[in-house]
Amino acid sequence: MYVAASGLELALGIVLLPAWLIAAVTTGLQPGRRAVGRMRRMSRIALVLVSVALLLTAARLVVYGLLARHGWVFVADRRLFTTFVMLLPAVIATVVWTVPWLASAARNGVSPARAKPRARGRLPDPAAPVPLEEQSRARSPRHVVPPRLAAFGGLGCFAQMFLPPDRSFWISLGAYGLITAAVGGLLVWRANARLQRLLTGREIPRRRAVAVRLGTAVVVLGTVVGLANYGIAGSRLPHTFSMMKGEADWGGGAAGQHHDMAGDHHMATGTGGADEVSVDELRGPRSGTPDRRFSLTAQAKKVKLASGKTVDAWTYNGQVPGPQLRVTEGDLVEIKLRNELPGKTPVTIHWHGVDVPNGEDGVAGATQDAVLPGKSFTYRFRVEESGTRWYHSHQAASEQVDRGLFGALIIEPKKQTRPMDKDVSVLAHDWQTDKGTVPALGALDELERRRAEPGEKVRIRLTNTSGSTREFAIDDVPYKVTALDGTDVHKPTALKGKKLVLGGGNRMDVEFTMPDGPVRVTDGSAPDAGIVYSPDGKGVLKADLNGPEFDPYSYGGPKRTALGPDSDFDRDYKLVFDEWLGFYDGSFGLKQTINGRVFPDTPMLMIREGDVARATFINRGNEDHPMHLHGHHMLVLGKNGKRASGSPMWQDTVLVRPGEEVQVAFKADNPGIWMDHCHNFWHSKLGMVMHLAYDNVTTPYEIGGPVGNKPE
């Protein structure tokens, strides 16, 4: 609904400008028509064109109303100012002044004032010249300027995406108002000058007129080119900089004692108190024999998908997805990362959804330097939780995860309460192959048939390792969603034929008992692929991808939690996501903004250990944003003002779809500097990255630097 309205708004923005432009030009042509008959004809045409533009304007207002139904926050921005400051006043002026005159001229070939005495059936002779008085009336600024100013308003609507989102209300009101008034003034001045020339009979010599137009064109073109150049150069990020550049956002609570100033935060030798700690000190246990030991080596390898399509992959241990790591709650885990990638490509490993000590989090430029080829890095941490997790590189993820540097990480609970006969990880991914982009489950890009005996208990761990939102279907069996992002759902109930929606990075455990007939697991992005289980391993079943959407907000049974909507929050962050066409780091694209800014100018969420925080995510843009907070589990409180009513939803990645407002709570119980970013890596690459910083934690690492750290 929101996306449809927003798309309609975009389409209207594209047609509004030409519609008003043509209407304005045609209206402006009237005074040049010297015979009453021609003036009448032209007025009719102008009237029709103005009416079309008015209808389109009305449509924009309707769309604005539709968007406003999602909440004031969704329209109290660029939309408000382009529509109600730039466009609407000019349109009203057009209706009040231009339309009556055009209507009269269309009927009589003269203005309303003159028409009255002659109105009784006797129209002026069509061939008669339009009296000078009439011509000057036709050229009056109040008749010709309103549609021109409306065209400028149309330009505002057309170029809305280029305007900075989420700026302060009063400053925006002032800026949009002043610019519109200035353009209006300029148009009136120009119309007046023309009128004077008509009355005095002194026309500008043709050459001079051409020169003036040419000059104007050169100035406009120069400005555009200059702005573009400035945008390219000005948006370029420095070679090396600290993550901690953004403005500190204390979430309305008291500022910490250590770092009132953003910027000094990155210095290991800070000015803080005795409890100041570097991320280097926030490591897992350095001693002790690990319960599980793994070795993951990043290697380039040409990998074949099931269909035979080839991926020029970057892998852990030569396979895609990387090896599945299985550990047990309470284990001390040691993973040695070695980099054998070609060239100078550095890598890391991030343990997605595991609340590891900050120094083990694997974020290049924040918690470590990325590991260069030939080098290694050892992660050690004790897992104090269980469930479906995954791991992936957190260095230039839009390229590295995309190419295959990821795998499943399963943490078995200490005591398995629901043992399974089959426990299967399904990692949905988009592969860049020699035959284009191919969605697949793991490396399965076509249908695979597997054997499963009736009565067998099956757990499917759906994992979305791609950036885009995925919709899964489980046919044709009743099942339960037993975990969200690896945390058990309380009292799950049986479901059937639902559409299971997972944002990028999300996981969902699904359990069922194998029936006599076949069962199919399908990712909607690859409807012809998937897995079919059947007793003989030859089952045939069509996927039904059109089921109603599964709603995790009302699923399962409620349960008391330490946090809740009525908790006493020390911090309350409000984060609005939007889109902004322009330059970012030297190239042109659709920037993904948080509170109107892109990384590293996005807000730094500041917190103190022990704080209880709430965050409200508002998606004003047109694409899904799966927001992933490292090192913490967020309790999802509700959506669009409605409280979650089912089982508590503890998630590390929260999907916020366009037009949605999602509220989460979390406890600051894991000191560090933690990424909080959109898990659509293309969005994080385009600026949608921020972090949660404990006020006493510092990092010696920087973005860029000798190894080229790229945390996004």
Ligand SMILES: [Cu+2]
């Ligand atoms: Cu996003």
